[in-house]
Amino acid sequence: MTTTDTTKKAPVTLLPGGSHLRIALVTASLAVTTVAATTVSAMSMGPGADYSAIFPPPWFGLIGAGLLGAAVLLGSVSPRRLAQTAAWLASLVLLGASGGVVLDGFRAFFAVTGIPAGDFSEVDVAGAIARASALGASFSAVLLARRIRMEARLGRSTVSDRSRRIVGLLGVLLCVPYPLLKLVWWLQGEDGAFAVGFPGMELVLFTVAAAVLIALTFKRTPGAAHVPLLIAGWGGGFTLLSMGALMVFGLLAQMTGLAASPLAFGDPARITLVTAVYGTWLLLGVALAAATVLYGEARPVRRPRDGHDETSRGAQ
DSSP: OOHHHHHOOOOOOSSSSOHHHHHHHHHHHHHHHHHHHHHHHHHHHOOSSGGGGGSOOTTHHHHHHHHHHHHHHHHHHOOSHHHHHHHHHHHHHHHHHTTTHHHHHHHHHHHHHOOOOGGGGOOOHHHHHHHHHHHHHHHHHHHHHHHHHHHHTTTSOOOOHHHHHHHHHHHHHHTSHHHHHHHHHHHHOOBTTBOOOOOHHHHHHHHHHHHHHHHHTSSOOOGGGHHHHHHHHHHHHHHHHHHHHHHHHHHHHHHHTSSOOSOOOOSHHHHHHHHHHHHHHHHHHHHHHHHHHHHHHTSOEEOOTTSOOEEOGGGO
16 A cells, blocks of 8 residues: 555545535534524513513524534535425524514614714613624524525526516515505695604615516626625625514514503404514515525526536625
């Protein structure tokens, strides 16, 4: 036996799949640890402010962390459908646990800048950190699920333009109900004890969301717009998903009497209407996230030197 034979060894692969799958597994593992630590801290400290009473309970985060941990373990052994399913479930639970993080951010802005805002500058610090961690972990769970799926379909044809157009069209339609409801309230004048102003910001934001959806579903987009579109799609999608989860949870809690709500919408029919309209936030968030996924996976396929098909950098 020669020296070459004794020293030449096969490379050791700690995790299955390509480098991007390994990165996704490591990122998800770190997310599990962060969510577990921040959630336990928030639960031990208790609510830091009254406004978070109607938010989803903190222990949601522990369930989501457990599911994501299971996805990491399954993906480390064999990145197949079961691991992908666990990752998608983890993203949904963690997203629910993050409900209210956007409001935490607004309150933190006033608290840090010192702009007079009364009680709105009070922040549930431990809860806000836990919710922000859950939102980040939800994003890492989605990326893990995507990477597992892409490893399974590596070398196959990319998604069809028809699928992208359908998601984009549904998303644009979902941009209509909420601004329309606010316009109706404005035309009706005062709503009980609340003076309803013209919903200019709502119209602008949902018009921007529709424009992003249209751009994500174009057959071809300029190369310079690739990264901004991904940022806008992921950022807008997860913001809408988090706020939608919060609003639907709060309204359902009011309807069932599980929690007190600072807003009273009157009769059950109106509560149902408002719940349905705010539910479009959730669906629009899903549409934005799905359009972003399909946009990335529809990027051109390149063939590296070793002859194996791989999706381009945009799909990673």
